[in-house]
Amino acid sequence: MASDRPTRDPLLREAMIKAAMPVVPxxxxxxxxxxxxxxxxxxxxxxxxxxxxxxxxxxxxxxxxxxxxxxxxxxxxxxxxxxxxxxxxxxxxxxxxxxxxxxxxxxxxxxxxxxxxxxxxxxxxxxxxxxxxxxxxxxxxxxxxxxxxxxxxxxxxxxxxxxxxxxxxxxxxxxxxxxxxxxxxxxxxxxxxxxxxxxxxxxxxxxxxxxxxxxxxxxxxxxxxxxxxxxxxxxxFFPARDDYEAHDALIAIAESSVVAADDRRRLSPDNFxxxxxxxxxxxxxxxxxxxxxxxxxxxCSYYPKNRNPILPRFAGGDVDNEDDAVRAEAQELARQAHAGLEYRLSTFGTAPGFTPEQYRERLDFELGIIERMKYPGYFLIVADFIKWAKSKGIPVGPGRGSGAGSLVAYATTITDIDPLRFSLLFELFLNPDRVSMPDFDIDFCQDRREEVIRYVQEKYGRDQVGQIITFGTLQARAVLRDVGRVLQMPYGQVDRLCKMVPA
Missing domain, CATH: 3.20.20.140 (Metal-dependent hydrolases)
Structure with missing residues (x-):
């Protein structure tokens, strides 16, 4: 009972409430x-x-x-x-x-x-x-x-x-x-x-x-x-004063220097x-x-907000209405896909256990979903620059990731992998029940990649083309080796520490 008495005191209770509240300067x-x-x-x-x-x-x-x-x-x-x-x-x-x-x-x-x-x-x-x-x-x-x-x-x-x-x-x-x-x-x-x-x-x-x-x-x-x-x-630059030394090591890593070096950039312990x-x-x-x-x-009254993707148009400026543009693109994609599928079937045949008619049914199923989700323009653009690259002798990868599950991609030469032959699912790439952007993973020869980028810029307009960065992060073992280097620790000691970290 004694432990309950303090909370019954209204003045003490008010003081406790005030103490728990954040102090606004x-x-x-x-x-x-x-x-x-x-x-x-x-x-x-x-x-x-x-x-x-x-x-x-x-x-x-x-x-x-x-x-x-x-x-x-x-x-x-x-x-x-x-x-x-x-x-x-x-x-x-x-x-x-x-x-x-x-x-x-x-x-x-x-x-x-x-x-x-x-x-x-x-x-x-x-x-x-x-x-x-x-x-x-x-x-x-x-x-x-x-x-x-x-x-x-x-x-x-x-x-x-x-x-x-x-x-x-x-x-x-x-x-x-x-x-x-x-x-x-x-x-x-x-x-x-x-x-x-x-x-x-x-x-x-x-x-x-x-x-x-x-x-x-x-x-x-x-x-x-x-x-x-x-x-x-x-x-x-860093959360708290105690993080200064760790951050100083990061600066040394960035400059390929060592912590003890005199001629390198240094911040203040107050930069938190x-x-x-x-x-x-x-x-x-x-x-x-x-x-x-x-x-x-x-x-300051503005900050960027998330918005729905602005899908690229293959139809160009000939069609003003978006629905008409999607319809025209869907018709062109269907034409290319059907023609491409017939070529693939005549050249490579069907996968064991499948008939040409099953291929055509799968193709029409995919085309319907692609049109419903308004993505035919995206497929046409990707197919266009891949065909251009191949026509110029630029090596292009066969396809990887979920995009390899699309028969339309196979028929239009975006990929060179028959999804039916390898039991790959289209739904992993484009699912009508879970609207998400399709993403083709395409590999071009590193030496001639810039040629493909220039082609896309010239055909579709520089203001319509962007490149997206991929961020690399420092992993545990690599960080330990870098920190050991800037602290000038013996290599053997650093190596033993790194081997203690699970791969």
Whole structure:
């Protein structure tokens, strides 16, 4: 009975309830510069941990600003909104300052000499997100092979609409110029950005261990002089301070260096996800820099959403109505498939225990499902570029994965595997009861793969063709070997540790 008495005291019960409630800071703060694991070999923050931090810290919003990519944007937006957190989509892009003349014919050496500095660009609306996507794409596609990934000031000026810009902190164009003793250059760069972004430009202040107070003071003076708002950031790369050493090993792995090396990149133990209260205390003398993080979050009204796939058309512009286009494509696919099947049967015959009529019934069954699910255009396009590749003598694989279960694919030469002969199921590839995108796994000769890509771009339009990345992850044994190398451990010791890990 004695154990029940405390909970019957209303004052004690109220105190216990308050103690269990999360503490909401008096001055809210929003992280605007966070690197997820999609900042490849740089960030060590899974998206789930970023969102979990925001939930635990009662943060209203949080940004992901990976280095030179938007790989995690959609996944982050979906997971954040599911947990009631406003996702802010941004990117840390390297910008070439001094390359604002837009000359594409400058020598490679001259272009490499142009200084590049990180700027943080945040999508305020749908227009801004579209422009951010374009900037990232141009950074990869429109630079000379061998150049570092970057955008030019000319591109930035052209595509600044809808974007909020943070000046990059101490490593950015303004902080770097001040550090080098070039105050006038810092001011020139700041005014260039102000002319581009207007009231969407924020001067970024970051305070990690060992930060240069003189550089910060001069940066703040410049911001006040030109009536530009300050914003506080704490560039996050890893979850907690205790993860610093592990992350430092990751940086050494990325640079093919060792932890003990003096001439390599190092971050600060403070580059973790700090809480709102800690950030408010850190910037107690610049409260407006904290408040502006919330203001920026309020200005951001867009994040990418999942949507149904936009299926490619083989019919082209001749048919305006989608249903008419699908019908026309279905007729063309049926024509090609029936003709192709008759050729296959006359050349290779049927599988044991099957008749030609059973093949035709299976073909018609598949064609019906393909038309119902509006995929005939996809089959026609894939068949088209495979036939083109074979006609040019480019080696093409026989087919693998669930696509090998389609008789239509076999008849149209997408695959060279008879699904009836090997008892392969079409339903594993395309199932009318579970709508999912079909996926042909096609292998082309690595040496001539680019020829096929160029053919598809030229025939269907460059704006209709995209390439999708495949992410490689570090597996346990490989990680142990890499960590052992950067820690300069004896090879024999590392090898024994690796052999203890199950394959």
């Amino acid at each position: 008096v001055r809210p703060f929003v992280h605007l510069r966070v690197h997820s694991a999609y900042s490849l070999l740089e960030g060590a923050l899974p998206l789930a941990k970023i969102i979990a931090h925001a939930v635990k810290d009662c943060a209203p919003a949080i940004a992901v600003t990976d280095t030179n990519n938007l790989f995690g944007a959609l996944e982050f937006a979906q997971k954040a909104t599911k947990d009631g957190i406003q996702p802010i989509i941004g990117c840390q892009l390297d910008v070439a300052f001094g390359d604002d003349d837009g000359e594409s014919n400058r020598s490679y050496q001259k272009r490499q000499e142009v200084e590049r500095f990180p700027l943080v660009l945040i999508a305020a609306n749908e227009t801004g997100y579209g422009n951010l996507v374009r900037l990232v794409s141009r950074a990869y596609l429109e630079n000379t092979p061998g150049e570092d990934i970057h955008v030019t000031l000319a591109w930035l000026s052209e595509l600044q609409d809808g974007l909020i810009c943070l000046t990059g902190g101490p490593r950015g164009p303004i902080g770097s110029a001040i550090k080098a003793g070039h105050a006038e250059l810092a001011e020139t760069r700041l005014l260039t950005l102000k002319q581009m972004f207007g009231d969407r430009l924020y001067v970024e202040i970051e305070r990690v261990a060992g930060y240069d107070r003189l550089i910060e003071a001069k940066t703040v003076d410049l911001a006040y002089q030109h009536e530009l708002p300050l914003v506080a950031t704490n560039e996050g 996800l700090k809480g709102q209260a800690e950030m408010a205390e850190l910037f107690a003398d610049l409260p407006e820099a904290i408040d502006n993080t919330v203001e920026i979050a309020r200005r």
